[in-house]
Amino acid sequence: MSAVGPPTLEQVAARAGVGRGTASRVINGSSQVSPRTREAVLQAVADLGYVPNQAARALVTRRTGMVALVIAESEERIFGEPFFAGVVRGISAELADASRQLVLSLVQSAEQADRLHGFLSPAHVDGVLALSIHDDGALPVDLSARGIPTVLGGRSERWPEASYVDVDNRAGARTAVQHLLKRGRRTVATVTGPQGMTAGRDRRDGYGDALRDAGLAADPALVAEGDFSEASGHAATRALLERRPDLDAVFAASDLMALGAIRALREAGRSVPGDVAVVGFDGIPRAASHEPPLTTVVQPLDRLGREMARMVLRHVEGTPGGPEQLVLPVELAVGGTS
Amino acid sequence: MSAVGPPTLEQVAARAGVGRGTASRVINGSSQVSPRTREAVLQAVADLGYVPNQAARALVTRRTGMVALVIAESEERIFGEPFFAGVVRGISAELADASRQLVLSLVQSAEQADRLHGFLSPAHVDGVLALSIHDDGALPVDLSARGIPTVLGGRSERWPEASYVDVDNRAGARTAVQHLLKRGRRTVATVTGPQGMTAGRDRRDGYGDALRDAGLAADPALVAEGDFSEASGHAATRALLERRPDLDAVFAASDLMALGAIRALREAGRSVPGDVAVVGFDGIPRAASHEPPLTTVVQPLDRLGREMARMVLRHVEGTPGGPEQLVLPVELAVGGTS
DNA sequence: GGACTTTTTGGGAGCGTTCCCAAGTCATGC
DNA sequence: GCATGACTTGGGAACGCTCCCAAAAAGTCC
Known part of the structure; x- marks a missing residue:
């Protein structure tokens, strides 16, 4: 038969009887394309089950569509606390809504931290979310130096000028x-x-x-x-x-x-x-x-995650000039022990 | 000054006074390179802080170095059970050891499942791990059809011929x-x-x-x-x-x-x-x-995660001909209630 | 020292996109 | 009927890398 591997833009264009550039424009919902051509391209996309190749796209746009979540915490705490699960869920949901992927990095050894170091570059992820709570972890600092948008979960006194979302x-x-x-x-x-x-x-x-x-x-x-x-x-x-x-x-x-x-x-x-x-x-x-x-x-864990994701995406877009800080309100739930 | 953005292979090669091809060989630890050139390239890599651009690499090798973990489960269960945290930790550790990244996808709505569908292609991830436990979720089925290695956490009766790791x-x-x-x-x-x-x-x-x-x-x-x-x-x-x-x-x-x-x-x-x-x-x-x-x-949760990761990587390498099944032993811990 | 083999090296081609420019198409106005 | 401008459209170039081939360099043997 024909296609080995996923269909390419070129194939979509060919099937729609248009040029590569036009197909690209349609797929990116871009400006001026005549309704007829748009229709034809969309049809070809549907027929072929075309999905844009992110690697190729990333190469030219310098946007990977990935956000890393770095959790530097002991095994014990990740296990014990529903905190992480809640926040991760919020982050995940928000990133999904923005069609971004979540890359999860649990850092539990110096070796892992080293490897992560190489990965956390603008070429690999658009932004970084860090959940560490501890005051240690020099990680966020040099990230900002590398020009990669970073948002902390929880205020850090080690790095007061960072962007963060915290609960009050x-x-x-x-x-x-x-x-x-x-x-x-x-x-x-x-x-x-x-x-x-x-x-x-x-x-x-x-x-x-x-x-x-x-x-x-x-x-x-x-x-x-x-x-x-x-x-x-x-x-x-x-x-x-x-x-x-x-x-x-x-x-x-x-x-x-x-x-x-x-x-x-x-x-x-x-x-x-x-x-x-x-x-x-x-x-x-x-x-x-x-x-x-x-x-x-x-604590509004889900919201904490969502706000973190939203904030980092905002920074990826470059909208805010400098760091942002957001403190979420908490609520007293009166039970039977008081 | 000079470099905007991360250094490229070309720059490394130039600094080392060698050709692009040679630099590439050194970085991929490949075959025959004279010790002297190797040294020079390594030095240049260190000087420039060079990290290979994964997108470019993925484009040509058709390997992204990413493994997706799909968790299709209700919010409640992800929260309540340490199960997920334990397994995720094992997966994370094993993938880190293999220098692979973990892409976490929590599926909690049909809409999210749809989007995920597009992402889970050989162009984006090398393999997929699925943790769902429920008998529902048609996800794994069409993944194998797309030719993307998939390993389940837990046996599935809906898809008996799948590769999986389970506890006994x-x-x-x-x-x-x-x-x-x-x-x-x-x-x-x-x-x-x-x-x-x-x-x-x-x-x-x-x-x-x-x-x-x-x-x-x-x-x-x-x-x-x-x-x-x-x-x-x-x-x-x-x-x-x-x-x-x-x-x-x-x-x-x-x-x-x-x-x-x-x-x-x-x-x-x-x-x-x-x-x-x-x-x-x-x-x-x-x-x-x-x-x-x-x-x-x-249950050996950590090991379950590690074995899942190891298995999917094996399938990515293409080593095993067909599906694999692995059942891990469990152990009775006698406490004070029996 | 010359012919041959082996190791090492350089760089062209191509991966699938987007960007952008030049060219093509179509109304409009005089 | 033809110039003018506004939309559309096609396709070259480039993103950074690996693959591979051919050329250069270094050995080897008689």
Whole structure:
């Protein structure tokens, strides 16, 4: 027979009885083509099942239609947290809507980071989304130097002038603690996230804000650091109970830690929310299915992903002159633990 | 100055004082090049920070170096199950080792499936990995027709002649139930997964195998169907307790269902494992951190991903003549619930 | 030292697009 | 009827690379 491999533009043009250039114009929805010719080309495209070859297109347009998502995070966290799944889903959906492909790069070793380095060039991807949360990772910095649009998920203090989309961790934490105070709690402890992460610090600061607003003194004995995991929430809460047995509320900077806190509280003979109210942060599915449902600050993960994708595409188009920052609002979902 | 954009092969060649062809040979580690020239080219590559342009390369070699991972699954499942994260991680690692890129495509609407259709051609990706689990999704079928290597995660009865990597669900379930019988349990119930999924059926069949091996009659009243979720495990177990209050063990086809089962049992005043032993399936992190740790059948998720990637790359190379099937062993992790 | 073989090298052709310029077509106006 | 301008159209050139062939260089043997 004939065609080995997919049909080419040339073949489409031939079948439509037009020139290559005209066929190209039709396919790119471009300017002036007579309706008749357009029809003929479209028909040929349909007949042949033509799909433009991206490699060839990329070669001349210098646009690949691919956006890389770099996740530099330990195996453990990627596994444990629904965070990534939610954000990835949002990114994926938005890129799909824009007919872009998502290239996923999980970086889990220096070797992988090196290889990635070569790949992340304007010749291979139009833009880069980075989800790392940690303050480490020099990655984004030299990307911007290479002139490749980059958007971070979560603010980075290491690179304040970067474009990013973040959730309003501080305001969320503040709202959570205000909620506890409004319900009459007066001795509000907090299990913070790692203070080496922006999100961890922001949520702790929000806790501080709420206390200050209420004219309450901040007692270091009411603050214990965790690492967002359930086990750390459990341990931190035990420590808090030891230091301040009179505490009547706990704000945990993650839902998993809140769950650990509840377990510790119950083990210590405290009822939740009777003796001690608990509020978490994240809005993971397990929080909702918990008995009773956890009061928590819900993050718009899907939207975070979508906004990141949208922002990087905007930068690829070159629309915004400089970096952009977007902070998404979070929402308190009152459950039965507060 | 000079170079706008990344350096090209031509520039590398010029700087090394050799021809384009020679430079290409060095970069592709090819055959005969004198050590001196090789050195010069390598130096030039280093000096210029040259990285081959994949689009140009793809155009002529007809290899893109990209492998697509298609996940056709509801939002809910992608969120809820660590399954995907685990497999993705394995795939990612293996592809990185082979210097291939992972293109992630979450399909969540017919529209997205359509667009994907155009993308999944030999001109864009070298191979396709599909993770869907459901029996629906006609996707893989026409992919093979297009001559693009495809590997499924999980056996598909809709497409038995496909290449796939699966975990040995049936043997795992059988082992789990044998374990219960060995511990003296005699009235073993099961909460199955959806019978519309291969994994759901296989695990139920393994349950049947173990009973048959032990010469026990299969009682339909001891079988209830769930959908792998915790809530369904809870509900199914309640139904089982109603029908057979004398049951002394439950094999749940997923860890989440096992957790739901334990909750239902405790609510019904049964102690675990005292009155009723429980075994799950999956090996999710929550199972290990449960109190007491859940006895469960652990799936090698990372390895599943790695083997899928390895298999598809093998097919891209054209090594195997026909389809391949690989079934990975699973392992019983005895915890405190059995 | 010359004829021959082997290794090494340079560069033309071509992969499938888009871009752009020149040429062709068609009304319109006088 | 013919110049003028506005649309359309065809196809050359280029994007950066690999493949391959022929030429050059380096060995080898008698």
